[in-house]
Amino acid sequence: MAQMDTRVATVEGPVSGVRGRRTRRGTASWLGIPYAAPPVGPLRFRAPQPVAPWTEVLECDEYGSAPIQDRLFTARANGRFHPRSEDCLTLNVFAPDTVSTAPRPVMVFFYGGAYLLGGTSTPIYDGAFLARARDVIVVTVNYRFGAFGFLDLSAYSTPERPFDGNCGLRDMVAALEWVQRNVAAFGGDPDRVTVFGESAGGAAVLTLLSTPAAEGLFSRAIAQSPAADLVVHRDNAALLADEFVRQVVDPKRRAGRERTGVLEPAEVADIVDGADPGTLLAASKRLLGFTKHAGLSDPLPFAPVVDGDYLPHSPVAAARAGKTHRVPLMIGHNHDEGELFARFWNILPESSHYLVGVHDPEVRAEIERMYPGTGDQIRLSADAVFWIPTTVFAECHAEHSPTFVYRYDYSALALKISGIGATHATELLAVFGVYRHPIGVGLAAAGSWGSTKRITGTMQSLWTWFARTGAPSQRWPRYSAEERNVLVLDDPVRLEVDPDGARRAAWERVHLQMRQD
Numbered sequence: 001m002a003q004m005d006t007r008v009a010t011v012e013g014p015v016s017g018v019r020g021r022r023t024r025r026g027t028a029s030w031l032g033i034p035y036a037a038p039p040v041g042p043l044r045f046r047a048p049q050p051v052a053p054w055t056e057v058l059e060c061d062e063y064g065s066a067p068i069q070d071r072l073f074t075a076r077a078n079g080r081f082h083p084r085s086e087d088c089l090t091l092n093v094f095a096p097d098t099v100s101t102a103p104r105p106v107m108v109f110f111y112g113g114a115y116l117l118g119g120t121s122t123p124i125y126d127g128a129f130l131a132r133a134r135d136v137i138v139v140t141v142n143y144r145f146g147a148f149g150f151l152d153l154s155a156y157s158t159p160e161r162p163f164d165g166n167c168g169l170r171d172m173v174a175a176l177e178w179v180q181r182n183v184a185a186f187g188g189d190p191d192r193v194t195v196f197g198e199s200a201g202g203a204a205v206l207t208l209l210s211t212p213a214a215e216g217l218f219s220r221a222i223a224q225s226p227a228a229d230l231v232v233h234r235d236n237a238a239l240l241a242d243e244f245v246r247q248v249v250d251p252k253r254r255a256g257r258e259r260t261g262v263l264e265p266a267e268v269a270d271i272v273d274g275a276d277p278g279t280l281l282a283a284s285k286r287l288l289g290f291t292k293h294a295g296l297s298d299p300l301p302f303a304p305v306v307d308g309d310y311l312p313h314s315p316v317a318a319a320r321a322g323k324t325h326r327v328p329l330m331i332g333h334n335h336d337e338g339e340l341f342a343r344f345w346n347i348l349p350e351s352s353h354y355l356v357g358v359h360d361p362e363v364r365a366e367i368e369r370m371y372p373g374t375g376d377q378i379r380l381s382a383d384a385v386f387w388i389p390t391t392v393f394a395e396c397h398a399e400h401s402p403t404f405v406y407r408y409d410y411s412a413l414a415l416k417i418s419g420i421g422a423t424h425a426t427e428l429l430a431v432f433g434v435y436r437h438p439i440g441v442g443l444a445a446a447g448s449w450g451s452t453k454r455i456t457g458t459m460q461s462l463w464t465w466f467a468r469t470g471a472p473s474q475r476w477p478r479y480s481a482e483e484r485n486v487l488v489l490d491d492p493v494r495l496e497v498d499p500d501g502a503r504r505a506a507w508e509r510v511h512l513q514m515r516q517d
Contacts, residue, residue, distance in 0.1 A: 002099045004028050010182045013054035018061045019097055020128055023437060027128040028097040030186070031090075032064035035178040036171065038087035039144065045153050045272065047164040048089060048174040064090030066119030067144055068277045073117040077438070082121040086148065086277055091175055092120055093186050094127035094138040103189035105467040108139045108179055108218070110172060112199025112425065114347055115145045115230070115302045116288075124440075129433035134464035137188035139179060143171035145200075147284040148277075150302040151244055152237040153268065161269040165237070166311060169211065169304045172204060176217035194220040194467040198428055200303075202226030202331075203315070206393060207304045209325050210318035211311055220470055222330040222463060224431070225337060225424055228389035231314045232298045237305045243290050244301075247283040248275050299349040316389055319396035328470040330463075331394050332406030332489075336421035338382030343420065348381040366506045386424075388507045398480045404472055405479040407499060409490040410455045413447035427489070430459040451491045458493055 006017040006028050017030035036048035043049055065085035066074045074082040095104070111118040111125060120140040127138030143149060149168025157163040164170065180190050195218045197205045202223040208214040209221055232240065245268050272280070284302070291301045306314050318324050341348045371380040394405050408427040412435075415421060434440040435452040444452040466472040475495070477485045484498035498504065 004095060004097050004099050004187065006030075007057065008185050010185060012051055012182075014057045015060045016057050017093070020132075024126075024128040024132075026097055027132045028095050029128055030060040030093045031062055033058075033060050033091055033093065034064070034089060035091050035141075036089040036174050039089060039148075039167070040086045042161075042273075044086065044148070045151065045163045045167060047167060047170045063092065063119075063121035064088060064142060066121060067142060067146075068148055068281055069117045069119075069146065070281070073113070074119060074121070076121060076123060082119060084277075088119075088142050088144065089171060089174075090120075091139055091141045091178065092127065093183075094131040094140075095186055095188075096132055096135055100135070100187055103184065103192075104135060104137050104187050105192045105194065105464065106137045106139060106179060106183050106188040106190070107194045107196055107464070107467050108141060108176065110141055110143065110195065110197035110201035110204045112197065112201040112225075113145065114227075114300060115150055115168065115200045116284075116300075118145065118200075123437070124428050124432055124434055126432065126434065126437070129437070130431070130460060130464070133433055134460050136464050136467060137183060137186055139175075139183070141172065141175040143175070143204075144168045146302050147244060147280055147287070150232070150304065151241060151284075152232075152305045152307065153241050153245075153272065154307075155238055155241065156263070156265040156268040158265045158269070161265070161273070165305050165307050169204070169207060169311065170213075172208060173211065173213050173217065176208075176214065180217060191219065192467065193218040194222060196222035196224065196463070197226075198224040198425060200227065200230060203228060203230045204304075206315035206319075206324075206331075207231070207311065209327070209329070209397070210313060210315045210323065213310065215325050218327065220328050220330075220466060222466065223332075223390070223393075224427060225333050225386050226331070226390055226393075227385050228315050228393045229385070230300065230303045231311075232301065232303045232305045233314075234305065234307055236296050236298045237307070239294075239296070240287060240291070240301045244283055244287050245271055247286050247290070248272065248279060251282065251286070300347075316393055316396075319393045322396070322400060324397050324401075326401050328402040328404075328466070329394070329397050330404045330406065330466055330472060331390055331397075332408060332486075333386045333390050334408045334422045334424055334427060336411075336423045337386045338378040339420045339423040340425065341382070342378045348378070348385060350377075350381070363506075363509050367510060370503050370506055382424075383503065383507070388504070388511070391504060392511065394479050395481045398478065402470065403479045404466070404476055404487070405485070406487045406489050407496075409488050410451070412443040412452060414443050427459065430456045431463055433460060454491050455489070458491075459489065462487075462489075 020027035067088040131138045152165035153163035154165045203226040205223040411422045435444040462472040
C-alpha cells in the first residue's frame with residue numbers, strides 16, 4: 001500500500017507531520033496542531049476563538065504546551081517535564097502510515113484528571129499504537145481545566161470585558177468542530193467519529209452527550225470510569241467565582257472568612273486580567289480547600305457548570321429526562337476504582353458526604369451493611385462517584401439508544417499482588433496498547449506477558465469495532481433496566497447479569513429518596 005503523505009492541507013493551513021520510528025514504526029503523527037486561537041490576554045476566560053489561518057507549512061512534530069497546572073503533573077520520563085502555558089489549545093492526530101481505500105473510523109480522546117490536571121503529552125495517551133494496531137485515526141485533545149477552563153465569571157461580564165462560562169467544555173466542542181472540518185484530509189471518516197475519555201474525560205463524554213452545541217459532532221461515545229455527577233451547579237459556581245477573586249487579591253485569606261463588600265465587574269476584570277498564570281493557579285489550589293470547608297453540595301470547585309444555557313442539565317439529569325444525544329454508548333467502571341485514590345491521591349469526598357440527604361434510617365442502615373469495614377469506606381466513596389451514577393446514566397440512555405456496559409476486572413500480576421488491582425485508569429494501559437511501551441512493559445514482564453497481550457487485544461478490538469459499527473461485539477448484548485447485561489473485562493472475558501445487584505439496589509433506594517426530598 002502507498003504511504004500516507006505527511007504534508008496535509010487543513011482548512012486553516014498546511015501542516016507537516018512525522019513518521020513513527022522504533023516502537024511507533026508504521027504510523028504517522030501530527031502533533032500540536034492549533035484548533036483555536038491562544039486563549040491569552042483578552043481571550044483569557046473566554047470561549048475558544050477561531051485560529052488565524054496560515055499559508056506556510058506548519059511543522060507539527062512536537063506536542064503543544066500542557067495547560068496550566070503544577071509542574072509535577074507534566075512529567076514525561078527521565079526527569080523531563082513538558083512545558084506549560086495558557087496557549088494550550090492544540091490537538092494531535094495519529095494514523096497508520098499507509099493510504100486506505102476507504103475512510104478510517106475516528107476516535108477522539110479527552111484525558112482525565114478531575115478537571116484539575118492533564119495533557120495529551122502524557123506518555124500513556126500516545127495514540128500511535130492504537131491507530132496502527134486497529135487501523136483507525138486517533139485524535140487527542142488539549143482542553144483548559146481548573147480555573148482557566150471551568151471558573152464561571154460570566155456574572156461579571158460587561159460589553160467592555162466579556163467573560164464566558166464553561167470554557168473547557170467549549171474547547172472540546174471546538175476540537176470536535178475541527179475534526180469535522182479536517183479529519184477527512186488525514187484519511188478519517190467524519191461520519192464515524194467516536195468520542196472517548198477516562199475519569200474526568202469520561203465525565204466529559206457524558207457532558208458532551210448532554211450539551212446541545214455538541215449534537216451532530218460525533219456518532220458514538222465511550223465513557224471509561226466517568227464521574228457522571230462531576231459538575232458545578234449555578235449557585236455554587238457564583239459563590240466559587242466570588243471566593244476565587246478574593247483569593248487572588250488576598251493569598252492569606254482563610255477558608256470560611258466572611259466576604260465583605262460586593263465585587264464590581266470592572267474590579268474583577270482588573271484583578272483576573274492583571275494576575276499571572278501562577279497566581280491564578282495558586283488561588284485555584286486554595287479554592288479546593290475552601291470548597292471542602294464550605295461543605296458545598298458539589299465536592300470539587302472546577303467542572304462543567306450547569307448554567308441552564310450552554311449546559312442546560314447535568315448529565316444524569318439529562319439522561320433521566322431523555323435529553324441525551326441519540327448515539328450508541330459504551331460505558332463502564334473498574335472493579336477497584338478507589339485503590340488509586342486511597343494510596344496516591346486522596347481527592348474523593350468522605351463516604352458520609354453521599355448520605356447527607358438520606359433521612360430514612362432503614363435506607364442508611366442498608367448501605368452501611370453493604371460496607372461494614374473501615375476499609376470499605378473508600379469502596380463506598382468510589383461506588384458513589386463512579387459506579388452508581390454510571391449505572392443510572394446507562395439505564396436511562398438505554399431507553400432510546402444502544403448502550404453497552406462493562407466492568408474492568410483485569411489486573412497484571414504485579415498490581416494484583418500489591419493490592420492495587422484493577423484500579424482507576426489501569427484499563428488505559430490496554431486501550432492504548434502500552435504494555436509493550438517503556439511505561440507498561442515492566443508490569444507485563446513481571447509474570448503477565450501473555451495476559452497483557454490478550455487483554456490489550458480484547459479491549460482494542462471491542463473499542464475499535466464499536467467505533468466502526470456502533471456495536472462492540474455480537475457476544476456483548478445491550479444493557480437495559482430489564483436485562484442488566486455487563487461484560488466483565490478480564491482474562492478471559494465473561495458476561496454477567498447485574499453483578500453486585502444487592503449493592504446496586506441499595507443505592508437505587510438512596511437515589512430514589514433523595515429525588516423525592
